[in-house]
Each structure stands twice: as C-alpha cells, then as structure tokens.
Amino acid sequence: MNIAIMGYGVVGSGVAEVLKKNHASIVKRSTQDSLELTRILDLRDFPDDENEKLFTKDFKDILNDDSIGIVVETMGGVHPAYEFVLDCLKAGKSVVTSNKELVAAKGYELLKAAEEKNVNFLFEASVGGGIPIIRPISSCLAANEIDEIAGILNGTTNFILTKMINEGLTFDAALKIAQELGYAERDPSADVEGKDACRKICILASLCFGNHVYPDEVYTEGITKITLADVEYAKAWGGVIKLIGRATRYGDGKISAMVSPAFIQGHSQLAGVDDVFNAILVRGDAIGDVVFYGRGAGKLPTASAVVADVIDCARHTVRRKLFGWDDSIADYVVNYLDIKHPFFVRAKAADIEAAKQSVSALFGDVQYLTYEGAAADEIGFITNTVAQREFDEKIAKADFEVGSVIRVTDY
Amino acid sequence: MNIAIMGYGVVGSGVAEVLKKNHASIVKRSTQDSLELTRILDLRDFPDDENEKLFTKDFKDILNDDSIGIVVETMGGVHPAYEFVLDCLKAGKSVVTSNKELVAAKGYELLKAAEEKNVNFLFEASVGGGIPIIRPISSCLAANEIDEIAGILNGTTNFILTKMINEGLTFDAALKIAQELGYAERDPSADVEGKDACRKICILASLCFGNHVYPDEVYTEGITKITLADVEYAKAWGGVIKLIGRATRYGDGKISAMVSPAFIQGHSQLAGVDDVFNAILVRGDAIGDVVFYGRGAGKLPTASAVVADVIDCARHTVRRKLFGWDDSIADYVVNYLDIKHPFFVRAKAADIEAAKQSVSALFGDVQYLTYEGAAADEIGFITNTVAQREFDEKIAKADFEVGSVIRVTDY
Numbered sequence: 001m002n003i004a005i006m007g008y009g010v011v012g013s014g015v016a017e018v019l020k021k022n023h024a025s026i027v028k029r030s031t032q033d034s035l036e037l038t039r040i041l042d043l044r045d046f047p048d049d050e051n052e053k054l055f056t057k058d059f060k061d062i063l064n065d066d067s068i069g070i071v072v073e074t075m076g077g078v079h080p081a082y083e084f085v086l087d088c089l090k091a092g093k094s095v096v097t098s099n100k101e102l103v104a105a106k107g108y109e110l111l112k113a114a115e116e117k118n119v120n121f122l123f124e125a126s127v128g129g130g131i132p133i134i135r136p137i138s139s140c141l142a143a144n145e146i147d148e149i150a151g152i153l154n155g156t157t158n159f160i161l162t163k164m165i166n167e168g169l170t171f172d173a174a175l176k177i178a179q180e181l182g183y184a185e186r187d188p189s190a191d192v193e194g195k196d197a198c199r200k201i202c203i204l205a206s207l208c209f210g211n212h213v214y215p216d217e218v219y220t221e222g223i224t225k226i227t228l229a230d231v232e233y234a235k236a237w238g239g240v241i242k243l244i245g246r247a248t249r250y251g252d253g254k255i256s257a258m259v260s261p262a263f264i265q266g267h268s269q270l271a272g273v274d275d276v277f278n279a280i281l282v283r284g285d286a287i288g289d290v291v292f293y294g295r296g297a298g299k300l301p302t303a304s305a306v307v308a309d310v311i312d313c314a315r316h317t318v319r320r321k322l323f324g325w326d327d328s329i330a331d332y333v334v335n336y337l338d339i340k341h342p343f344f345v346r347a348k349a350a351d352i353e354a355a356k357q358s359v360s361a362l363f364g365d366v367q368y369l370t371y372e373g374a375a376a377d378e379i380g381f382i383t384n385t386v387a388q389r390e391f392d393e394k395i396a397k398a399d400f401e402v403g404s405v406i407r408v409t410d411y
Numbered sequence: 412m413n414i415a416i417m418g419y420g421v422v423g424s425g426v427a428e429v430l431k432k433n434h435a436s437i438v439k440r441s442t443q444d445s446l447e448l449t450r451i452l453d454l455r456d457f458p459d460d461e462n463e464k465l466f467t468k469d470f471k472d473i474l475n476d477d478s479i480g481i482v483v484e485t486m487g488g489v490h491p492a493y494e495f496v497l498d499c500l501k502a503g504k505s506v507v508t509s510n511k512e513l514v515a516a517k518g519y520e521l522l523k524a525a526e527e528k529n530v531n532f533l534f535e536a537s538v539g540g541g542i543p544i545i546r547p548i549s550s551c552l553a554a555n556e557i558d559e560i561a562g563i564l565n566g567t568t569n570f571i572l573t574k575m576i577n578e579g580l581t582f583d584a585a586l587k588i589a590q591e592l593g594y595a596e597r598d599p600s601a602d603v604e605g606k607d608a609c610r611k612i613c614i615l616a617s618l619c620f621g622n623h624v625y626p627d628e629v630y631t632e633g634i635t636k637i638t639l640a641d642v643e644y645a646k647a648w649g650g651v652i653k654l655i656g657r658a659t660r661y662g663d664g665k666i667s668a669m670v671s672p673a674f675i676q677g678h679s680q681l682a683g684v685d686d687v688f689n690a691i692l693v694r695g696d697a698i699g700d701v702v703f704y705g706r707g708a709g710k711l712p713t714a715s716a717v718v719a720d721v722i723d724c725a726r727h728t729v730r731r732k733l734f735g736w737d738d739s740i741a742d743y744v745v746n747y748l749d750i751k752h753p754f755f756v757r758a759k760a761a762d763i764e765a766a767k768q769s770v771s772a773l774f775g776d777v778q779y780l781t782y783e784g785a786a787a788d789e790i791g792f793i794t795n796t797v798a799q800r801e802f803d804e805k806i807a808k809a810d811f812e813v814g815s816v817i818r819v820t821d822y
Contacts, residue, residue: 026553130695132550132552135551136543140716141543142440143429143433143717143722272678272683286541287705287715288706288712291703293701294702298699300697305698306554307553
C-alpha cells in the first residue's frame with residue numbers, strides 16, 4: 001500500500017521523516033507487505049530534498065493513482081484542503097490529517113464522506129499534537145458517559161503565560177521570546193486570541209458529546225489582556241492563570257463550550273503544565289478524572305500522531321465503526337451568557353472602602369485577594385458562582401473602574 | 412452477543428454495574444444488536460443481589476454456553492484464573508481481564524492461545540485501573556520506538572508516601588490510615604513490598620519492548636524502609652520520593668526493568684501525582700514524553716476500562732492484529748547490578764568530617780543535602796551516576812553506618 005503527503009511543511013516533512021526512520025517497525029505494525037511514501041504534493045520546490053523525486057504540483061497525480069490508499073493532509077487551512085480531502089475520500093482513499101481548522105470547520109461532512117465509501121478519516125494529530133487523545137476518548141473511555149473536558153490546548157499561549165508566571169515578564173516581552181524561539185508566528189493572533197484552542201475544543205466537544213460544534217458557536221477570549229497583576233492575584237488565591245478550552249454536557253442534552261483565560265487551582269493536574277506542553281482533562285462518569293499530558297505541537301510529536309493514524313488506516317482498510325459524530329443541531333450549544341462561574345475582578349478604586357461597599361451591594365460576600373506590591377488604588381476579589389449575563393449586568397453598575405475579569409474553575 | 416463475568420468481587424460487580432448503568436450507549440458503541448450479561452461465576456452466594464438469577468458455581472455453564480462470546484475475568488490470582496481463561500480462549504471466546512498477576516505470569520501463553528483461535532485477549536484494566544494506557548501504547552504510539560516507560564503504578568503506596576510527604580506521618584501511621592480507608596489490605600505486603608507495581612511494569616515492558624518480562628526477572632524494592640528523614644532530604648534536593656516502576660530499552664536489544672522508591676524532581680509531571688492517583692510516563696523517539704494520569708484503582712474506574720475492552724471485543728469479533736508480545740528470551744533483562752543511577756545515601760556518622768572524607772575517598776565529589784531539623788550525627792548525599800554493583804562494593808567499604816539508599820531519577 002502506498003502513501004501520499006499533501007503539504008510538505010513542518011508536519012508533512014516530519015511525517016516523511018518518521019516514516020523513513022522507523023520504516024521497518026511501521027511496516028510490521030501496519031500488517032501490510034509494504035507501506036511506501038510515493039507522492040508529495042506541494043506548490044513549492046524543494047531542490048536537493050531527499051524525497052525530491054516524489055514531488056508533484058498536480059493534485060490529480062495523487063487522486064488518480066490507485067496504488068495510493070492513504071493520503072496525509074498537512075497543508076493547513078480549510079481551502080483547498082477540504083476539496084482535496086473530500087475528493088480523496090470519494091475516490092475510496094483513507095485520509096489522515098493534522099489540520100484542526102479543517103476538522104473543526106468540516107469534520108462532519110468529511111466523516112460522512114468517509115462513511116459512504118467505507119474508508120477512514122482520522123485526525124489524532126489535530127488536537128494535542130502527539131498526545132494520544134482522540135483515540136482514547138473514542139475507544140478506551142467508551143464505557144463512560146463523558147461529562148466534561150478541559151484542557152491547555154495551545155502551547156504558544158501556555159509558554160507565554162509560564163514566562164509571565166515564573167519570570168515576571170510582561171505579555172509583550174514573553175510574546176517576543178516566543179517569537180524568537182519559533183513558538184509564535186509573526187502574526188500571533190490565531191494563538192494569543194484563542195482561535196487555535198477554539199478549533200481544538202470544537203473537535204473534542206464534537207467527539208465527546210456527539211454533534212458537531214462549530215467555532216462560531218464557542219465564546220473565545222485570548223490572553224492579550226492578562227497583566228502581571230492578574231498573575232499575582234492568582235498566586236495569592238493559590239493558583240495560576242491558564243488559557244483553558246472546556247466543554248460540559250448538561251442534563252438536558254445541551255452542552256457548553258468556551259475558551260478563556262481561567263484561574264486554575266494550584267493542586268490541579270493542569271496547574272503544573274508549563275511551557276509549550278499541553279494537557280487535557282477528561283471527566284467520565286465511571287472513570288473520574290483522567291489527564292493526558294505531552295507536547296502539543298512540534299514537528300516529530302505531531303508527525304508521530306499522524307503516522308499512528310496511517311498505521312491504523314493500513315491495518316483496518318475498512319472504516320473504523322462508530323468513529324466520529326453527527327451533524328450539528330440547533331440550540332445545542334448554550335449561550336455563553338448563561339454559563340455560570342465565579343469571576344475574579346481586578347479594579348481601580350481611588351477610595352478603597354467605597355469600592356468595597358459597591359462590591360458588597362452588587363455581589364454580596366466576595367473573597368478579597370491581595371499581594372505584596374499590589375497597587376494601593378486597586379482591589380481584587382472573587383465573586384460567588386453567577387451566570388455571565390447576571391455578572392455583566394452587575395459589573396456595568398459598579399462605581400469602580402474594572403481592569404480585568406477572569407473566570408475561576410473548579411479544577 | 413452475551414457476556415459472562417468470572418469473579419463477582421469489587422471489580423466484577425463494578426463491571427455489572429457499568430454495563431447496566433450505561434447499557435444503551437454501550438450496546439450502540441458495541442455495534443452489536445444486543446450485549447447482555449447472562450452469567451456470573453462465583454463460589455460465594457449473593458442473596459438479594461440484583462443479578463441473583465445469573466449466578467453459577469460451575470465454570471462449565473459459561474464454557475459450554477455458545478451464546479457467550481465475551482468472558483470477563485475478575486477473579487484475581489493465577490489459579491484457577493489461568494485455566495479458566497485458557498479454556499475460554501480455546502473455546503473461541505474473547506476474554507477481558509483486570510488481573511495483573513495473571514497477565515504478568517501468563518500473558519504470552521494466553522495471547523498465543525487467543526491468536527490461534529483468532530479471538531481477543533485484552534487487559535487494559537490490568538495497569539493503571541481506568542487510565543487508558545495499554546491501547547494508547549499499542550495504537551497511538553505505534554509510530555514511535557519507545558525508549559523508556561516509568562510510572563507511579565500503585566495507588567496504595569502513593570497514598571502512604573503522600574501522607575508522609577505532606578503531613579509528616581510515619582510509614583506505620585500512614586499505612587494505618589490507608590487500611591482504615593480501605594486503600595490497603597490487612598496484609599499490605601503485595602502493595603508496600605512493590606509486588607503489585609512489579610506485575611504492572613512487567614506488562615508494560617512486555618508491551619513496549621516486545622518480549623515477555625516475568626516478575627522474577629525484575630528487581631523489586633518496596634517502601635517499608637522509607638523514613639521521614641529521607642522525605643526531608645528529598646525535599647531539600649528539590650523533589651519527592653515516589654515508588655517508581657520503570658523499564659528502559661538499551662541499544663543492544665536488552666532492556667532493564669525495576670521497581671524501587673526513587674527521588675523524583677519537583678518539576679516532573681510525576682512529582683505532583685498524589686494520593687491514590689497513578690501516572691505513567693512514556694518516552695518515545697518521535698513524541699518525547701507523554702504522561703497518562705488518573706485513578707489507578709477503584710471499582711468504577713477499573714470496571715470502565717474492562718467494559719471498554721468488552722466493547723472492543725464486540726466491535727472486533729476477530730482478533731486485533733499485532734496486539735501483544737513474543738515469548739521471553741534469555742539474557743534479555745539486564746542484571747539490576749549493571750543498572751546505573753545516582754544514589755542518595757543517608758548515613759549516621761559520629762564524626763561528620765571523618766565521614767565526609769570517607770565519602771570523598773569512595774565516591775569523589777558528591778552533592779551534600781541537609782534540612783532544618785536534621786540529626787546532628789547524620790549526613791545525606793547524592794553520588795554521581797554509578798552502576799549498582801560498583802556502588803554496592805564501595806558502600807560496603809564505608810566507615811559510616813548507612814541508613815538509607817534511594818535511587819535518583821532524571822525525570
């Protein structure tokens with residue numbers, strides 16, 4: 001059986017590298033007589049690349065080659081990745097992708113196309129890089145009703161927050177280091193605005209809860225407004241600030257899904273996840289909390305997840321049963337304004353006592369936080385659990401100047 | 412398709428409970444028309460149990476019932492579990508077990524019997540309770556050459572060590588609490604002597620490295636000799652003491668495997684694993700370090716892993732390809748005396764300066780540790796990396812009285 005790669009960037013070239021490096025054991029595990037990379041689609045030229053002879057700029061060279069049974073899509077973006085993947089599936093080829101944007105936008109359509117042709121569409125690498133998460137959820141946790149999933153899903157923002165927490169760097173200074181190290185793009189918005197994490201929580205929520213959740217249904221807030229004062233208040237509370245993607249199943253068949261910075265308790269398994277590492281917590285009714293931890297990005301970790309899917313496609317030339325999810329349904333994802341949390345608030349107040357009276361009038365008893373070096377004209381407090389809508393209405397009436405609002409988790 | 416359970420103890424009754432509680436979704440995921448529990452084998456009587464009508468004391472009622480396609484073995488122990496499981500496999504039934512003692516002692520024979528009849532022998536629940544680990548290693552990490560595996564594999568000992576570390580309780584006091592809470596048996600030796608962790612690292616090493624590793628090939632040391640002074644020295648070093656099972660692949664086709672208390676660095680993902688939780692670190696050549704964390708024991712977590720295997724057996728009525736390992740081979744597991752580590756040593760010394768001179772003469776430069784409240788006639792130090800054999804020879808020549816010797820890890 002032959003393999004093609006579409007997109008020879010970081011991940012695609014990593015896939016070629018892993019296929020070559022561990023070739024003998026990969027072929028053995030695939031249970032095929034052979035498993036060879038025979039075509040690479042990329043519009044760019046790669047002179048002197050060791051795979052030079054395999055390159056093509058014409059997608060049809062892959063689509064019309066019946067010897068190619070498995071296509072790896074590592075182009076990124078929705079178009080033309082979507083059209084190419086759909087054509088491959090319709091032609092009876094299994095497809096493996098690491099493209100979270102594609103799966104979050106078009107997962108249902110592509111899963112359905114795969115089902116119709118009895119081939120596989122797999123995407124382990126689209127969430128958590130090399131961390132096994134898609135397959136454990138669909139297989140190992142099959143005896144559980146999953147109630148909640150929450151994770152540190154973006155390595156770039158976690159690196160920035162770690163620098164802010166451990167070294168006291170500002171957001172801008174930490175971002176600059178991340179860019180210098182190649183962890184952040186020159187335009188870092190997809191990471192720091194939470195869009196990347198949003199795509200991943202869409203995929204996880206779709207898989208765990210059964211219906212496609214689209215990015216535009218998920219309230220998404222990034223980390224650009226987090227200040228060092230917020231970091232210090234979180235420490236005073238006994239925790240850390242992390243960018244968390246989470247989704248919860250409600251009893252009435254609805255779910256919630258959102259991405260935002262959040263206060264995480266210091267003893268949580270998510271609190272100790274530093275630098276570019278990712279971790280995903282799954283809460284099942286029988287198993288309790290399970291956490292999966294590892295490198296959420298990077299050439300070889302991501303490539304190894306892609307290749308594991310390739311091996312799976314080669315072992316199971318017919319479709320894995322019941323892998324995937326159903327179409328989206330109306331009124332499935334609850335409005336974020338109805339989601340309840342405790343909120344951390346940092347506010348400027350020329351008159352501290354007057355501000356505290358305003359806080360009491362609005363929110364009743366709250367937990368005040370302070371730290372050594374806090375600004376004298378500032379208060380920090382955590383409210384009781386309250387719906388976002390109610391919180392927003394109350395905070396609009398405050399006669400103090402709100403600096404930061406950060407949600408507080410119970411994990 | 413029908414299911415039988417052999418052994419209606421904590422895990423067996425939990426399997427019945429999970430099968431009932433999530434029945435509809437389990438049947439759907441199994442892709443069978445039905446999936447019913449129809450027989451339970453146990454020599455004890457369970458009057459008024461809701462499954463009362465299903466009980467039998469005669470194994471043949473399961474063996475000779477052709478409607479039973481999947482048998483769950485939750486009896487524990489090697490005999491007669493081995494004979495029963497073997498007979499079921501030979502009769503063409505798939506078997507799922509949570510019995511680590513059975514898999515560590517007879518895994519190869521049973522995998523071979525399953526292969527001969529093209530049925531499944533699955534044991535996700537035998538390591539890490541409900542934590543998905545066996546399947547992720549065999550599927551998700553298939554593109555990796557696994558170089559090392561290390562874990563906190565026993566919840567009872569981890570609970571005891573956590574009480575010693577966080578609350579300053581002695582080993583005996585912590586053990587007593589573990590017994591009162593039902594975490595430790597009245598005879599706690601299988602846990603505290605490391606035998607349970609040994610069985611689990613045997614299973615993991617067999618799966619990761621390809622040949623059966625038997626418990627008697629694995630050097631195993633428990634936690635009964637760990638003192639509060641050792642705990643304090645570990646803190647002074649910047650870490651904690653955990654009971655670690657680990658296995659490493661060497662370049663020459665050999666492996667090492669051992670169970671012992673060890674100094675773990677404070678920033679390690681294994682350091683924050685407290686109470687009865689388990690965590691398993693897998694180091695792959697492409698993926699780097701991945702950690703799986705969750706409840707390593709308990710009725711429902713373990714049962715949910717068993718039921719996930721049952722669902723897998725129902726989905727795939729023919730054997731999963733290439734799952735398992737080969738027979739043991741001679742000279743495969745290296746002698747523990749040849750394994751190299753840094754060692755922590757705690758020693759009594761009436762004359763500290765003389766003792767330090769002796770240390771220098773034996774081990775060259777070492778890292779001395781101390782903590783507030785340390786005994787005045789005691790030294791604690793960490794040697795450079797040295798083979799156990801060499802360490803033993805040197806320490807035998809010491810003219811100070813050795814209290815504790817604990818291995819130091821690099822994770």
